[in-house]
Amino acid sequence: MIAFGDPFGLFVLLAAPSAAAVLALIPYPAVSQAVARAGAVLAFAAAAVLLATGATGRWGAYLGLDPLSEVFLLMVTGVYATSIFYSRGYLEHVARPFLTPQVYYALLSAFAFSMIAVLVVTDLGLMWIGVEATTVASALLIVLERRPSSVEAAWRYTLVASAGLTIALFALLLLYVSTGTLDALQLAANPPAVTLPVEMAVALALVGYGTKVGLFPMHSWLPDAHSEAPSPVSAMFSGVLLPTALYAFLRVYRVLPSPAPAVITDLLLAFGIATALVAAFLIQRQRSFKRLLAYSSMEVMGLAVIGIAIGGVALYGALILLVAHAFAKSAAFYCGGNVLRTTGTNRIDEIRNLRETMPATGLAWVVSAAAVTGAPPFGTFLGELLIVAGALAAGLVWVAAVVVVAILVAFLGVNSQIGRMVFGEPLVPPRPVATDSESGWGFAYLNLGVALAIGVAALPYLSPALRGAAVFLGGSLP
Amino acid sequence: MDGSAEVVALVGVGILLTALYLQSESFVDPLIRGIAVQSLLLAVLLGWLAWTTQSVDLAILAGLAVAVRAGLIPYVLRRQIRAFRWRMRELHAAHRVTGHALAAVALAIIAWFVFQQTLASIFPQPGAALPFVLLVEGLLMLATRSNTIVQVIGYLEEENAVVYAGALFAQGFPLFVEVVVFLDVLGVVLVAVILSIQRDVTGTLEEAALEELAG
Numbered sequence: 001m002i003a004f005g006d007p008f009g010l011f012v013l014l015a016a017p018s019a020a021a022v023l024a025l026i027p028y029p030a031v032s033q034a035v036a037r038a039g040a041v042l043a044f045a046a047a048a049v050l051l052a053t054g055a056t057g058r059w060g061a062y063l064g065l066d067p068l069s070e071v072f073l074l075m076v077t078g079v080y081a082t083s084i085f086y087s088r089g090y091l092e093h094v095a096r097p098f099l100t101p102q103v104y105y106a107l108l109s110a111f112a113f114s115m116i117a118v119l120v121v122t123d124l125g126l127m128w129i130g131v132e133a134t135t136v137a138s139a140l141l142i143v144l145e146r147r148p149s150s151v152e153a154a155w156r157y158t159l160v161a162s163a164g165l166t167i168a169l170f171a172l173l174l175l176y177v178s179t180g181t182l183d184a185l186q187l188a189a190n191p192p193a194v195t196l197p198v199e200m201a202v203a204l205a206l207v208g209y210g211t212k213v214g215l216f217p218m219h220s221w222l223p224d225a226h227s228e229a230p231s232p233v234s235a236m237f238s239g240v241l242l243p244t245a246l247y248a249f250l251r252v253y254r255v256l257p258s259p260a261p262a263v264i265t266d267l268l269l270a271f272g273i274a275t276a277l278v279a280a281f282l283i284q285r286q287r288s289f290k291r292l293l294a295y296s297s298m299e300v301m302g303l304a305v306i307g308i309a310i311g312g313v314a315l316y317g318a319l320i321l322l323v324a325h326a327f328a329k330s331a332a333f334y335c336g337g338n339v340l341r342t343t344g345t346n347r348i349d350e351i352r353n354l355r356e357t358m359p360a361t362g363l364a365w366v367v368s369a370a371a372v373t374g375a376p377p378f379g380t381f382l383g384e385l386l387i388v389a390g391a392l393a394a395g396l397v398w399v400a401a402v403v404v405v406a407i408l409v410a411f412l413g414v415n416s417q418i419g420r421m422v423f424g425e426p427l428v429p430p431r432p433v434a435t436d437s438e439s440g441w442g443f444a445y446l447n448l449g450v451a452l453a454i455g456v457a458a459l460p461y462l463s464p465a466l467r468g469a470a471v472f473l474g475g476s477l478p
Numbered sequence: 479m480d481g482s483a484e485v486v487a488l489v490g491v492g493i494l495l496t497a498l499y500l501q502s503e504s505f506v507d508p509l510i511r512g513i514a515v516q517s518l519l520l521a522v523l524l525g526w527l528a529w530t531t532q533s534v535d536l537a538i539l540a541g542l543a544v545a546v547r548a549g550l551i552p553y554v555l556r557r558q559i560r561a562f563r564w565r566m567r568e569l570h571a572a573h574r575v576t577g578h579a580l581a582a583v584a585l586a587i588i589a590w591f592v593f594q595q596t597l598a599s600i601f602p603q604p605g606a607a608l609p610f611v612l613l614v615e616g617l618l619m620l621a622t623r624s625n626t627i628v629q630v631i632g633y634l635e636e637e638n639a640v641v642y643a644g645a646l647f648a649q650g651f652p653l654f655v656e657v658v659v660f661l662d663v664l665g666v667v668l669v670a671v672i673l674s675i676q677r678d679v680t681g682t683l684e685e686a687a688l689e690e691l692a693g
Contacts, residue, residue, distance in 0.1 A: 132661070159629055166661075173640075176652075
């Protein structure tokens with residue numbers, strides 16, 4: 001149950017980023033930045049304390065915590081904090097920013113607040129509002145660098161994500177009519193009878209929220225938005241926005257009894273496999289490294305959905321994968337941001353020899369590429385291993401085979417492309433590079449350290465919450 | 479069918495007809511006026527339901543439909559194209575109007591059929607399938623049009639579909655007014671901010687003119 005001090009933790013979680021979103025508009029850039037940083041650090045500290053104390057339960061009519069939300073909160077606030085800190089160096093190199101630093105920090109804080117809100121509300125309608133609010137808060141951030149392609153990306157993102165969320169809202173209407181409530185905890189505790197409208201609601205929620213998760217074929221906004229947004233925002237998109245949208249779906253999915261009806265798990269498997277395979281093969285033909293990273297995120301989301309469909313150990317693996325990927329992918333985007341600032345391009349063919357021109361960033365980039373694609377001993381490796389093991393244990397040998405193929409294809413694609421940029425022979429003539437733009441790589445190493453720790457050391461700390469989350473979602477763990 | 483149900487069904491058919499009209503139009507100004515008419519019809523329906531059920535929420539939703547989707551957003555959209563209002567046309571769609579219209583009718587029939595097969599027993603209200611059909615029509619518009627103003631119209635049509643569904647068979651849905659307010663805010667953000675930025679940065683409203691994002 002939620003103990004005496006926990007409402008304060010929840011209060012800090014919600015108040016810190018929302019206050020930062022307002023106060024960051026103060027017309028002094030240094031103060032604005034300090035306020036945004038303070039808000040992010042406070043939110044992360046609150047999430048860490050809530051996870052460490054294992055506070056679960058309901059607070060009031062609309063707020064609540066359980067292991068699933070606590071794990072996601074740590075992930076969101078962690079990446080939010082490092083992205084806020086990384087932003088300073090990045091903003092200094094944007095030539096004609098569309099937003100002032102104050103508005104940028106305010107929107108980034110509002111974006112984080114909306115994701116945190118999704119994770120702490122218990123009402124599925126409020127959760128939907130939170131997911132929609134992420135679109136409103138983040139759309140303008142994509143346009144920061146004032147390129148025509150950024151405008152197109154923002155437009156496509158807003159429209160496609162909103163169209164998907166409208167379908168999700170239809171799903172909630174169906175669910176409400178069928179069950180008479182939208183209280184996620186109540187529905188999870190007393191699952192309604194599995195009727196056709198309930199199944200349709202879950203299926204529509206998969207399509208609706210799946211649009212925001214980046215599931216194939218509703219993914220068209222994802223590579224554009226991730227590649228056109230400034231790198232700290234891309235890090236939050238890839239690392240935590242996609243899992244947050246998946247979390248919203250999981251809350252609807254949880255209204256089904258365990259094991260879920262075959263029609264729903266088959267649907268999840270179909271979307272997951274299609275997404276992982278399509279993304280893995282699209283990775284091979286990318287010319288922009290930011291799009292490369294975006295498709296890599298899409299592949300990971302596909303793998304996570306496969307793990308959720310299988311349940312049990314695979315579901316546990318999917319949760320580990322999501323958390324470790326969030327930190328590793330944000331590290332990769334920070335490195336990409338440094339490279340973009342230094343070379344002025346995101347074209348893979350125009351970047352070589354980073355090991356000499358940007359040694360600190362180059363090394364972090366190679367390591368983060370390995371981390372996001374599931375190399376041992378990172379947490380992503382553990383997560384993917386458990387998904388494959390779960391598929392085999394469930395007798396789904398062909399699914400395990402498909403997962404292995406997707407993992408290998410994505411691994412080769414991402415690592416070979418980033419390896420070429422870091423270790424490739426210098427271009428002749430060499431491309432002119434900006435100097436003094438290799439700042440912020442410390443945050444990449446920090447997040448890589450977290451992804452590594454999840455794989456080798458931190459699991460005992462995270463495991464109770466992760467196991468609790470997996471069991472809550474319907475898994476039975478050995 | 480009692481008198482009240484007949485009013486709901488009649489207005490619903492009117493809304494469906496505007497949806498089909500929007501699919502077969504390629505000039506932008508009539509499209510803007512079309513979505514305003516659709517929103518007005520929805521407001522009439524919401525107002526009628528509010529009056530018959532004494533629901534304050536439905537009355538607020540009716541007011542929002544008039545103020546935002548029939549008034550403010552169409553006004554802003556028309557201002558966006560004021561310099562070339564009478565000749566602005568989506569050329570991409572102009573060559574395919576017949577195809578769009580046929581696809582719209584076919585999709586409407588399929589959506590109706592699917593609804594009857596799956597959900598009709600739970601939602602016996604007359605015209606309960608219409609919001610479902612309207613949602614599909616909005617998605618079709620978003621998927622087949624490239625002009626950003628027309629895509630906004632597709633988005634508004636989707637929003638109308640959700641409000642229509644909520645009013646018809648999910649009365650009591652918690653926070654529904656707040657949800658619709660949020661959708662309206664997003665609509666206004668779409669129109670007022672991103673459209674303006676797009677004009678400033680690219681000088682065009684044709685999404686198809688932007689071809690830098692590939693792969």
